[in-house]
Amino acid sequence: MLLTEPQAGSDVGSLTTTATRNPDGAFNITGSKIFITAGDQNLTENIIHPVLARIEGAPAGTKGISIFIVPKVWVNPDGTPGDTSDVVCTGIEEKMGIHGSATCSLTLGGRGKCRGLLLGEENKGMKVMFHLMNEARLGVGLQAFSMSSAAYMAALNYARERIQGKSLLAMMNPASPSVPIIQHPDVRRMLTWMKAHIDGMRSFIYYIGYCFDRVAVSKTDADRDMFQGLIEIMTPVVKSYCSDRAFEVCTQAVQVFGGYGYTREYPVEQLLRDCKITSIYEGANGIQAMYLLGRKLGMKKGACFMGLLAEMQKTIATAKTIDALSDLATKTEAGVNRLAEVAMSLGMNAMSPQVMSAFAFAQPFLDVVGDVIMAWMHLWRTVAAAPRLEKLAGSLTPDARKSAAQTNRQAAYYEGVLKTAEFYIRAVFPIAMGKMNAITDFSTAAVDMPDMALGG
Numbered sequence: 001m002l003l004t005e006p007q008a009g010s011d012v013g014s015l016t017t018t019a020t021r022n023p024d025g026a027f028n029i030t031g032s033k034i035f036i037t038a039g040d041q042n043l044t045e046n047i048i049h050p051v052l053a054r055i056e057g058a059p060a061g062t063k064g065i066s067i068f069i070v071p072k073v074w075v076n077p078d079g080t081p082g083d084t085s086d087v088v089c090t091g092i093e094e095k096m097g098i099h100g101s102a103t104c105s106l107t108l109g110g111r112g113k114c115r116g117l118l119l120g121e122e123n124k125g126m127k128v129m130f131h132l133m134n135e136a137r138l139g140v141g142l143q144a145f146s147m148s149s150a151a152y153m154a155a156l157n158y159a160r161e162r163i164q165g166k167s168l169l170a171m172m173n174p175a176s177p178s179v180p181i182i183q184h185p186d187v188r189r190m191l192t193w194m195k196a197h198i199d200g201m202r203s204f205i206y207y208i209g210y211c212f213d214r215v216a217v218s219k220t221d222a223d224r225d226m227f228q229g230l231i232e233i234m235t236p237v238v239k240s241y242c243s244d245r246a247f248e249v250c251t252q253a254v255q256v257f258g259g260y261g262y263t264r265e266y267p268v269e270q271l272l273r274d275c276k277i278t279s280i281y282e283g284a285n286g287i288q289a290m291y292l293l294g295r296k297l298g299m300k301k302g303a304c305f306m307g308l309l310a311e312m313q314k315t316i317a318t319a320k321t322i323d324a325l326s327d328l329a330t331k332t333e334a335g336v337n338r339l340a341e342v343a344m345s346l347g348m349n350a351m352s353p354q355v356m357s358a359f360a361f362a363q364p365f366l367d368v369v370g371d372v373i374m375a376w377m378h379l380w381r382t383v384a385a386a387p388r389l390e391k392l393a394g395s396l397t398p399d400a401r402k403s404a405a406q407t408n409r410q411a412a413y414y415e416g417v418l419k420t421a422e423f424y425i426r427a428v429f430p431i432a433m434g435k436m437n438a439i440t441d442f443s444t445a446a447v448d449m450p451d452m453a454l455g456g
């Protein structure tokens, strides 16, 4: 889709590409676009460009934007390729990563011959654009997650093979053999951190998919609205949280590889570079955070957000009925309750004269919403895994779990679910509690800082 122009990035409303109506009802389009994914390529016979432009005389800003269909090649009535559109690739952006994706600048109507057909109604282009964009945002979250999952698998395999250093327990014995780095506590910490984020993100992405299914099959309006509300709240979080965390996972993967990770011999440096774009395109993450705080949090008087917290409470209640999970459930519950307070406090500030400072906390807020969702997802995973592990191990005592996990692959998988959840909720999640304290402490320093005091 052709939105971006040099002066119109996040601020789509400032685009200047224009459309003039022709006598036949089609439009003549003139303008320049940049950074267009698959803007030109010869892998397919044709390219259909959806183009955002302003019809002459339309209002300024997003209210005056329409969307047009411009095919690279017009198709004759008999299905044969016809005239080529006046859309010219004027440059290829030299990118940091995703070199397999053709990104380019395009000039439309340089020869006055770019014909487009209006898609939908005049000045209602943003609505059509968001239809595609919301799906694309979920796709970007999935893309980021997938790259981080690949990076984790590469790091895990490497950690099993790379022999370096002696076991901490045999440090003083020069005759002791060197061990695979997976045996070092700090490497295990990195791998477990990566696994915790990947498992949490995977469940989160599946969960939003499940919400789409529920919307499709719901028999009552109330049920449909509830799941649609969850989708509204979670879409910016899937896009933003998963892309930010995925990049951190890829960074950790490079770290596990040591110096080799920094070379092109191994795949992780590419995954790190490729992953970075996911926090920028389809609406930069800062913009996603503003959507969450400015539009989604207060949607239906806060009912969508409260609906999300209520779903979390259901899982917590179930987890509390399983002895082995009650501590994790209590810790997750404390996080969910704290998030409700934080949302209330930040929401109030966003509607006060402190609005600028409130929006300086939009990203930290999205971040902790994501952290709490991750704790919830991990707890949910344990609720599913614990009874299955109990069946395989005979009981959920630490000894029974350990010995079952040593001999039975399935038991090892379920034990992995429980241990990963324990790691996330006990060793990572407390940081989210601190981040939430920082939001309610509400320092206005970032906004108060005089521009000159930032240095330079």
Ligand SMILES: Cc1cc2nc3c(=O)[nH]c(=O)nc-3n(C[C@H](O)[C@H](O)[C@H](O)COP(=O)(O)OP(=O)(O)OC[C@H]3O[C@@H](n4cnc5c(N)ncnc54)[C@H](O)[C@@H]3O)c2cc1C
Residues within 6 Å of the ligand: 001, 002, 003, 004, 008, 009, 010, 011, 034, 035, 036, 037, 038, 095, 098, 103, 277, 280, 281, 282, 283, 284, 285, 286, 287, 290
């Ligand atoms: C590889 C690649 C592929 C792309 N593919 C496409 C495509 O197919 N089609 C297309 O139309 N575009 C595409 N883009 C463009 C992409 O969507 C934009 O780069 C992105 O929306 C950000 O716009 P910008 O680069 O102008 O940054 P800016 O808008 O200048 O933003 C710079 C920084 O300022 C922040 N910022 C900006 N405005 C605000 C605000 N009001 N409040 C708070 N923070 C703000 C942003 O969050 C960001 O951190 C692509 C870009 C790349 C790099």
